[in-house]
Amino acid sequence: GEDVEQSLFLSVREGDSSVINCTYTDSSSTYLYWYKQEPGAGLQLLTYIFSNMDMKQDQRLTVLLNKKDKHLSLRIADTQTGDSAIYFCAESWGQNFVFGPGTRLSVLP
Amino acid sequence: IAGITQAPTSQILAAGRRMTLRCTQDMRHNAMYWYRQDLGLGLRLIHYSNTAGTTGKGEVPDGYSVSRANTDDFPLTLASAVPSQTSVYFCASSPGQGESPLHFGNGTRLTVT
Numbered sequence: 001g002e003d004v005e006q007s008l009f010l011s012v013r014e015g016d017s018s019v020i021n022c023t024y025t026d027s028s029s030t031y032l033y034w035y036k037q038e039p040g041a042g043l044q045l046l047t048y049i050f051s052n053m054d055m056k057q058d059q060r061l062t063v064l065l066n067k068k069d070k071h072l073s074l075r076i077a078d079t080q081t082g083d084s085a086i087y088f089c090a091e092s093w094g095q096n097f098v099f100g101p102g103t104r105l106s107v108l109p
Numbered sequence: 110i111a112g113i114t115q116a117p118t119s120q121i122l123a124a125g126r127r128m129t130l131r132c133t134q135d136m137r138h139n140a141m142y143w144y145r146q147d148l149g150l151g152l153r154l155i156h157y158s159n160t161a162g163t164t165g166k167g168e169v170p171d172g173y174s175v176s177r178a179n180t181d182d183f184p185l186t187l188a189s190a191v192p193s194q195t196s197v198y199f200c201a202s203s204p205g206q207g208e209s210p211l212h213f214g215n216g217t218r219l220t221v222t
Contacts, residue, residue: 008149033210042113042199042213043152088151095140095159095205101151 004100006089011106018076020103022089025070029091032065034074037086037102046074046087081107112136113214115200121220122190130185130217132200138212139205141183142167143175145196146216152199158183159205190221 003025012018024032030051035043049056049063049072056063062075076083084107089100116131134141143155144167154167158177172194174186183202187194197218201211 004151031210035213040215042215043201043211045210045212048210090211092210095157095203097142097154097211099144099152101149 004089004091004098006087006100006103008101009104009106011108012079013108014079014081016079018074018079018083018105018107020074020076020087020089020105022072022074022100023070024072024089024091024098024100026091026093026098027067027070028093030094031092032063032072033088033090033092034061034063034072035088035090035099037088039085043088076105079105079107081109083107113200113202113212115198115214115217117217118215119218119220121222122187124190124192124221126190128187128190128219130187130198130200130219132183132185132214133181134183134200134202134212135181136202136204136212137180138202139180140203141177142201142203142211143173143183143185144199144201145169146199147196155185155198190219192221195219195221 033048034046060077064073086102088102113134142157144152156175158164161180200214203209
């Protein structure tokens with residue numbers, strides 16, 4: 001079946017870059033997403049990439065997609081304390097969505 | 110502000126009781142979803158509805174039921190709550206036309222004792 005995997009924890013120093021990685025199994029995925037969840041809140045869409053793209057940049061966020069290896073990454077430049085949250089990778093095809101377990105990003109002062 | 114409203118925000122419920130979690134969206138989205146979030150397991154789909162009047166089962170539907178009488182509302186009912194249904198429940202919606210991301214509510218934290 002479909003599966004999305006992520007490491008569960010990541011710690012970085014304020015001002016450094018964060019890279020959150022994700023692997024997925026379904027090669028028919030058409031979109032891949034990154035969501036952010038802050039404590040006590042729902043999931044907020046950060047960015048998404050179409051499967052025929054290699055890279056997408058949006059301000060401090062860079063998404064890289066290696067479709068051959070089914071690997072997706074999210075790079076956050078100049079990480080701030082407000083970036084501390086859980087980040088979910090998700091894949092979709094049609095109206096089917098599969099989420100990873102989430103990576104908890106801790107930003108240290 | 111357009112979005113998804115879930116109620117209640119949190120609830121403590123005795124085992125065996127019936128409970129309905131409410132979800133309302135004002136974006137006129139066709140598709141709506143219910144997920145539960147558990148530590149280490151990520152989000153798991155309970156039920157979904159592609160359009161008003163239709164519903165479908167997700168990955169973990171047992172013990173839950175839904176209805177979709179109109180576009181805006183998608184309530185989730187636990188007929189007889191059990192402790193394993195302790196979780197955070199998220200309602201989500203999407204336009205449902207081609208590929209489109211999910212929009213999430215802020216969740217309902219349910220504890221079944």
